[in-house]
Amino acid sequence: MTQPIGVPGPDTGAAPPPPPGPPTGPALDAAPTITGWHRLHPLSPIVRVAPALGAVLLVLAENLNSRNQGHHQTTALIEAAILVLLLVRGYVSWLVTRWQIEDGVLRIESGLLRRTSRRFPPEQLQAVDTVRPLVARIFGLAEVRVRMAASSGRSGRLSYLQEPAAEAVRARLLALAHGVAEHTPPPPERVLLSIDTGRLIASILLSGLGIILEMVIVALVALAVVDPAALGAALSGGATALIGLGTTVFRRLNSDYQLTVAEAPDGLRLRSGLLQTTAETIPRGRVQGVRMIEPLLWRPLGWCRLVVDVAGKQRSGHENRSVGQTLRAVLPVGDRAQAAWLLDRILPGVPTDLHPPPRRARWKSPLRYHYLSWGGDGTYAVTTSGRVRRVTDWVPLAKVQSIRRVEGPVQRRLRLATMHLDTAGRSIHAILRDRDRAECARLVAELPAVCRAARLAATASR
């Protein structure tokens, strides 16, 4: 890590790098070799500012259109100035940002006044994504996102690289994460399934947000028929809310559009996207839990949704939304047979016999009771819950971080208790609700040893 001896200046970047000790990889200098310090692609600042640019151009066009005087033009000028400032800032930040992969560790240095240098050790790497927003796709660029386990750490981003370079970086990081030679070509993959667009759209229309959007549209149409004058008022009043709702629904569609799930020796690969395309790779053995969701309106059709959770930041709020909180769907919509089959690829051999809680748990959880159950063996725990929206969670015991038993006042009266098996995942934890107290006593005594055995078996097989 001491090769470039703290040269803080921005100029040591892309120019012929100082020969770094022994070459890191055994590979010949054939493909785009990645040694020494690199810059991001020079177009990156423009790609980053592009959405703002679009908005400003829109405002400018509108102002020109209405040919207004004085202060409208000044606002336009101010916005243009802000845009230029953003571009300059983006360009400066591009100048002072550099990255390298050396000794198997990705390092990113950035910052003009406060230099920050961040290391991304491969053993903590949870997933590698390449993301291509619409504008980046036009320029043939892609962003590499590295998701780390450390709960405090932000994910590392290389935005933007040329697409082949991004793919190369991704393959290399994944090879490092698996401890194989750095320049191993990415192993071949096997496509497990891809999502039918028609069914995806139907499923979104039947989801909670979709229903709201439809009701709003129906109401607007009705209003237009009854009283066209009021329609204008309603539209201008609720425009922002409507646009927000529309964007949320569209984002869902975009992230699941034409999702392809493929299995490769280096992990599970997910590719999807309509305007912004994303390619994710979840390395083997990093899945912290799998959840199956069956919303009320999907149940008559026998549809369900399967999402996976990897380790990451748990206290939500200040990370970029597109990376952070939403769990990745591996099956945005499908029937139970598909879900079971896919689940078997991700967590092979999950137990299927589930035990309901004692009948007296109905007094504590009257609604939930009907679908409450849990099952487990030496490797996995399965829990089911929910009345309107049924949720089934699978958690590998090897991933359990801690075991808790909580006993509330009502539960104590009913001789019940709840067991929590916490994982490092963002939101999937096994929660065994309202179990008999004696069962909990047995579980809390036995589970630590069972989890330890599962953990040892998992590390041994890795």
Next chain:
Amino acid sequence: MPGVSTGSAGQPQNDDLPGSPEWPDANWQQPSPRLRLVRRVQLLLTTIPVLLVTVAGGAVAGGVAPAVIVGIVVVVACGVADFFLGRRVRAWGYAERDDDLLVRRGVMFRRLSVIPYGRMQFVDVTAGPIERSFGLATVRMHTAAAASDARVPGLPAAEAARLRDQLTSLGEARAAGL
């Protein structure tokens, strides 16, 4: 030994306060009795401003009688809170086993956590100003799961340092990653 399959099913739940029917032999330890005083000081420090404000408000709004009534209510509430805080202090307990740390707490909501040493990411010892003035500290063991609740308050400084070192060395020896 760990993983004792104590078929303790149906064991009578002993409802006395330091009540954890599992592992009665696990060498349970409790926070220092001074934690009781810390909690009492903290309670007083929050009650006094509330008392002043409400009594002043009562006096301004309705004269002496409301002010006195409000004051009595606040003082009684403080006393009740103190009683419950005392029960909660007595409910804290921790035990170091071969492979994991046990922490129990709570009276209304009884919680028992089992945290394997191998899952430990780091340990921190914190002491707020009041805790520090009583020579106490809080030891907290962090795992990769935010929900793991391995916190032991009110340990004497020496015991806190010992526990921290002990947890750290055990965690290193049994580290298991994610």
